[in-house]
Amino acid sequence: MTVHEHGRYSTGVEDLPYRSVPEAAVGRLAVYLRVLTSMIEQGVTTMSSEVLAGAAGVNSATLRKDLSYVGSYGTRGVGYDTARLVEHIERLLGLTRHHSIAVVGIGNLGHALANYPGFPDRGFPVTALFDVDEDLIGVPVGGLPVDHVDSIPAICAEREVTIGVICTPVPAAQGVCDLLVAGGVRCILNFAPVVLQVPDDVEVRRVDLAVELQILSFHQVRRGNGIGPVVEPIDPIAVSR
Amino acid sequence: MTVHEHGRYSTGVEDLPYRSVPEAAVGRLAVYLRVLTSMIEQGVTTMSSEVLAGAAGVNSATLRKDLSYVGSYGTRGVGYDTARLVEHIERLLGLTRHHSIAVVGIGNLGHALANYPGFPDRGFPVTALFDVDEDLIGVPVGGLPVDHVDSIPAICAEREVTIGVICTPVPAAQGVCDLLVAGGVRCILNFAPVVLQVPDDVEVRRVDLAVELQILSFHQVRRGNGIGPVVEPIDPIAVSR
């Protein structure tokens, strides 16, 4: 709906600098990036699609197609230059721009995320913490003092927060979300098990831990693993009406 | 991959307990379940596909198709009986059988998950905690004492743990995973950003928080939102070869 023209892709070609990337490929590219980074640390300078695909847990054809959305940085008969690939995946994922995270809801989970080393390690520094609990306000968590949720719009705008992480209880989540949006935050990672209503230009990703367990439960039963009887078939007579 | 088709699509009438459920539908069914449960608490006894789909954030045709995998429990012209639907989704997801969780790695995140109310609330009691840190062994976390990771196989077997949650640092994750598998655990929720190697009959789901942020980052850049310059276009000369 809303198209912001802060900058455009002025390649001379009317299209994007990268061809459009399928949604499914984006998540995998982030995984390749991690594998590559770790390989580079071990001194690996070249990798074949077969090896990288194995390490990332995907089919090698899928990997090659995914990388083709980034560009052609492989050498036939040799493989990919790891450093070069990292550089281009990072650019594609927008990791070359400044990011800054706010965590809202400093309970057990929020506390853990405020201290999660994977965020700053991956270029996402946590720069603001919020809660409603007066006893928490001003208390430093991971070196950063907690502010009141009422100050979300002002502080997020001031600190140029780009991603909001919601770890509040369900009833508070939508309100907090609205405050983040008011503060200019356009990306939200939501741990509250509720579907948030947001404007079209805001992207929400939900991480629902109970849902993950339920999916695992389904597969276990389907497979007939574990203790106890496998699912009893539904009585066809009870089903029909 | 094991194919477990109980029957074939021949005459239009099948003898399956449930027809085979697409992977994508399973996750959504878990979401519908939560919405329904919350609606029932508010006294709602009937819902239309349109309303339920709205609350779950999906298209109503998708919802109806998903529910058709569970069976036909709607009434035309009226909608779905919420209680009945909950009952059948729970059965399909295997939530009627006993589940029991072990959390391995009692750092910040493990601590938070050991206390996460959403697990027991959703029928997944945490019944074992493990770590390597001698200072933690025996210390109760959320009322449950921490055991040493070496005792994972024995304790998991004894307590009939069905799901293992891995919150260890990356280097420890694969070893812990092997111990869980040795203890008879066939479902693993992995928070360590590494691809685990497991036997074919073990199901792993990975939750990678940094990947979630990177996906959000991608969308923000694509949209041209936020502060700062949009991605610099790649030099077309460098792209072509």
Next chain:
DNA sequence: TGATGTGAACTTTTTCACAGCT
């Protein structure tokens, strides 16, 4: 020779649209 890059085939998932029931 050996590995990439990709069109084509295939599979899965989503959406449409409407027949059929209540």
Next chain:
DNA sequence: AGCTGTGAAAAAGTTCACATCA
């Protein structure tokens, strides 16, 4: 009249297989 249930169409995603090139 209104809403479900589902075939059929469309879209998205995955895998194959091989031409291509270092």
